[in-house]
Amino acid sequence: MNKDKTQLFYAGLNQEEITALTAYGFSIGTLPIRYLGLPLMHRKLKISEYSPLLDKLNSRFNFWATKSLSFAGRCLLIKTVVTGTVNFWTSTFLLPRGCIKRIESLCSRFLWSGKTDRRATAKVSWKIVCLPKPEGGLGLRNFRLWNITLLLRLAWLLFSGSNSLWVAWHREHNCPTSYSFWSQTETQTMSWNWRCILRLRDLISRFITSNVHNGCNTSLWNGTRNLRIPIEESVSEACDGRGWRLPHPRSDMEVSLHSFLITFPTPALDRGPDSFRWETNGNSNTSFSASMTWEVVRPRAPTQDIAKYIWFSGATPKHAFHMWVTNMNRLPTRSQLAAWGLQIDTVCCICSTQQETRDHLMLSCPYALVLWSEVKRRFRDTVPPFSKWSDLMQWTSSSSPTTPSMLRMMVIQALVYNIWQQRNNKLQNHTLLPPLVAFKRINRHVIDSISAARKQKKFCSLMLLWLI
Structure with missing residues (x-):
């Protein structure tokens, strides 16, 4: 061991023991320090430390x-690289709320503007963005709840019989038995990380179940004194050779509990140690699953049937992302910007005849009508007129032998994306492609998308249906 590269850290020693250790020549270190990129300390993180x-x-x-990234590309980077980086910290300790808010602010700015040095106008709130795609979101994770989910694994290590150094430390200093975990009182002398875990006990109790054998390592009540039995008592201590040592019941609930307990055999030493399992949505496991636990604790919203037609397999990511924003009516059209408080003209910048709303721009604007006529010609007059957006989505989610829903959505996504692109081109550069030229782009997008997925069974016949 190299003395020049090694520091000695100690706690709870008297002066004689400290003198004996320093005699070996090691320099004395002080907390906090960084280990494997993480700060090590016993207290709550400060801003300078995270x-x-x-x-x-x-x-x-x-x-x-510095790179040209679409919204879908930015979303993918947040979902993979950024989340992976944050996971390294969130799987170790509870990040302060200020840190979580700052991380989510950076992600939101990057998602909607591509930069983090200026405030971005988010089209959709971060709360909705963090919902799964079938529920109307983008499938990103709420970092606060994900942090809590990963911390539940640390609690599970205490019950699973892990041989890690972390478990050995807490067995020695904080939690000598599994059932004492439920009854101990939080004190200021405990480390911040341990106190955070203790505050999650109500949530942890929803997942951990015990298979009682000898009853020595399982809490009897997990927090109730209704039956005049000490809260820290284990299952084995609540019975003897004659059966359960329960006082005479005083309520109907206690009578039901008595009746329930006598249906089970009393714990016995010859049955071996108690074992624990992690239960999620009725599934009992001998190991911790972060993904299955997340499905229990994550925020929820009603399932949207249209989501499967937006995020279908084979969709162009940037088209699907734009379709998601459009379907939620979060496009910054002129009428929408005026509703948000901007003092601007609300007339459509393409036709200059009506208010620029989503439905007008995508369905009834003369520019869009030319594109729809070309789509109608390709679909052999199976496209009805649409007066509002919900009619379009209802038609898109339906199907026919000549125009399956997969082809419908692929064409609609390309059309909506290109209309918005031309609207922005008109607004910012004062130029506008003729609609028939724009349709050639739409046609090319559709052909390329079908060609890219042509080996999939559901795509093999789409080219013929589109080109005829």
């Missing part, structure tokens, strides 16, 4: 900002 995480994320975002 700033390396924010700096690392900022550097990644600034590097990506």
Whole structure:
């Protein structure tokens, strides 16, 4: 061991023991320190101590900002690279709320503007973005709840019989038995990380179940004194050779509990130690699953049937993302911007005849009507006129032998994307492609999408249906 590269950290020793250790020549270290990129300490993180995480994320975002990325590309980077970086910290300790808010702010700015150095106008709230796609979101994760989900694994290690050094430390100093975990009182002398885990006990109790054998390692009540039995008592201590040592019941609930307990055999030493399982949605496992636990604790919203037609397999990511925003009516059209408080003209910048709303721009604007006539010609007059957006989505989710829903949605997504692209081109550059030229682009998008997925069974016949 190299003395020049090694530091000695100690706690709870008297002066004589400290003198004996320092005699070996090691320099004395003090907390906090960084180990494997993480700060080690016994207290709550300060801003200066989690700033390396924010700096690392900022550097990644600034590097990506120099590249041309679509909304879908930015979303994928947040879902993979950024979440993976944050996971390294959130699987170790509970990040302060200020840190979580800052991370989510950086992600939101990057998603909607491509940069983090200026405030972005988010088209959809972060709360909705963090919902699964079938429920109307983008499938990103709420970092606060994901942090809590990963911390549940640390609690599980205490019950699963892990041989890790972390478990051995807490067995020695904080939690000598599994059932004492439920009854101990939080004190200021405990480390911040351990106190955070204790505050999650109500949530943890929803997942951990015990298979009682000898009853020595299972809490009897997990927090109730209704039956005049000490809260810290184990199952084995609540019975003897004659059966359960329960006082005479005083309520109907206690009578039901007595009746329930006598249906089970009393614990016995010859049955071996108690074992624990992690239960999620009726599934009992001998190991912790972060993904299955997340499905229990994550926020929820009603399932949207149209989502499967937006995020179908084979969809162009940027087209699907834009379709998702459009379907939620979050496009910054002129009428929408005026509703948000901007003092601007609300007349359509393409036709200059009606208010620029989503439904007008995509369905009834003369420019869009030419494109729809071309789509109608390709679909052999099976496209009805649409007066509102819900009619379009209802038609898109239906199907016919000549125009399956897969082909309908692929064409609609390409059409909506190109209409919005031409609207922005008109607004910002004062130029507009003729609609028939724009349709050639739409046609090329559809052909390329079908060609890319032509080996899939559901795509093999689409080219013929589109080109005839």
